[in-house]
Amino acid sequence: MPLPPDQAAGVRQRQSARLVELQGTPPGGTYRAQLPEDKESRPAGHLLHQRNHRGPQDGRALPEQLRTGFCGQRKTLSTFPITTLCCVPTIFRLLVQEDLTRYQFQSLRHCLTGGEALNPGVREKWKRQTGVELYEGYGQSETVVICANPKGMKIKSGSMGKAVPPYDVQIVDDEGNVLPPGEEGNVAIRIRPTRPFCFFNCYLDNPEKTAASEQGDFYITGDRARMDKDGYFWFMGRNDDVINSSSYRIGPVEVESALAEHPAVLESAVVSSPDPIRGEVVKAFIVLTPDYSSHDPEALTRELQEHVKRVTAPYKYPRKNCQRRFLERSKGVNCEVRSGGNEVQPQEGPVDL
Known part of the structure; x- marks a missing residue:
């Protein structure tokens, strides 16, 4: 049975939407943006969706590949009439590491994110550099979106709406x-x-x-x-991710957000680590920004620990820490500082992001 004219128009409108998708490529590769050849059939706006970047064999992203990928994304946003950008917060965290004011995203009107917690500092940097607000949402496969920051509603940085x-x-x-x-x-x-x-x-x-x-x-x-x-x-955080340390319940997301506010931290992941006295302690895996890649590991570890204490609470700081450099080459120094703060184990090897 044919659809009523108003519904049919709606269907046609949805079918005319175009998805500009950047697909992960090996280092030095190129990106494809699929658009209609006939300019008259192009819609007024496009949606850019960023896929995860994967390594060539083991599925892990490489530093050079990440740089190539996000350079391509910035150029795509500048070149094509993309009005909506939808990415996980990790993508935005990496994008704001560089000065985005050098780029002109003339068509960009709406940016949204989900899939993980959005750090307030990332949202503020993105808005300051691009002039576009970043809206966070929350949901599951079972539910779709159940919390959001819709347009027109006051946003509280760090809240999922x-x-x-x-x-x-x-x-x-x-x-x-x-x-x-x-x-x-x-x-x-x-x-x-x-x-x-x-x-x-x-x-x-x-x-x-x-x-x-x-x-x-x-x-x-x-x-x-x-x-x-x-x-x-x-x-x-997830129920099974909450860290129970000496009867204190610590959410990994809160510690990750605190670490992200420090200029040395490009990316971080906080997990529970067994401890014979406290039961569990906070352990942080940290990717350092290039400006901090040559800092003394012990001194930087203490600085990050004190930073988390000030931003959150004294009992929430990472007692175990693994720092990883973000270098031009995929080779750097890995070091792990165990609880107690004195034992440093440097190891030459590839940087694993």
Whole structure:
């Protein structure tokens, strides 16, 4: 049956959208931007989606390849009439390492990100250098987007926004009880008495997992966060990622965000590491910016530890730290400082990003 004219127009409009996609290439390779040959058929705007860059064999990104890739992305944004840029925060973190004011992104109107927590400093640098706001959203495969910062809403740096219709998103404890604003708990979606119409039905052929994901009237996402008095959600980390150190619960995302504010840190990942006294301690893997690649490892480790103490709390600093240089060549010095702060183990070898 043919669609009504207004619906048919909508379908045609969606079909006319174009996706400009930069595909990962080996070092020295080129990038392809697929656009209609007929200029008259080109839409007014394009969406640029960045795929992950992969190494040639083992799937790990190489420094030279990253530089080649992001140079290509900046040129693509300057050359083509791309109005919307959608990337994970890692891409934006790498892009703002250089002065973007040298580029003219004349068509760029809307930038959005998700998939991991967005550091406030990255958002501020991106907006300052490009003049375009960066909007963060949060969701899962089971739910699609459940929290977002839509246009027109005040953005709080570091927050993944407010709940979006039709979802009733709450922070609950392990028994499914709604927690008051400010308290950390499980990110949950109300599914009873009415299940959201766009929500997934179940985990296929896995009724046990489906049952385990529900607590009381809520579906439990497996992520932890807090909600402030204004209804903004603040991501803390996955349930199974939270570090329990001497009975203190530490969210890796908070420590990663603190590290990202230091000029020495290009990228970081915080994980739990076993400890015979505290049970677990914070361990940070850090990729250094080029300006700090020749700094003394011990001194820089102490500086980063003190920085995290000041920004977060004294008990949250990384007691184990692995620094990795970001050099022109894919060769540098890896060093690991273990708890106690005195044992440094330098090792020549390739930089593994």
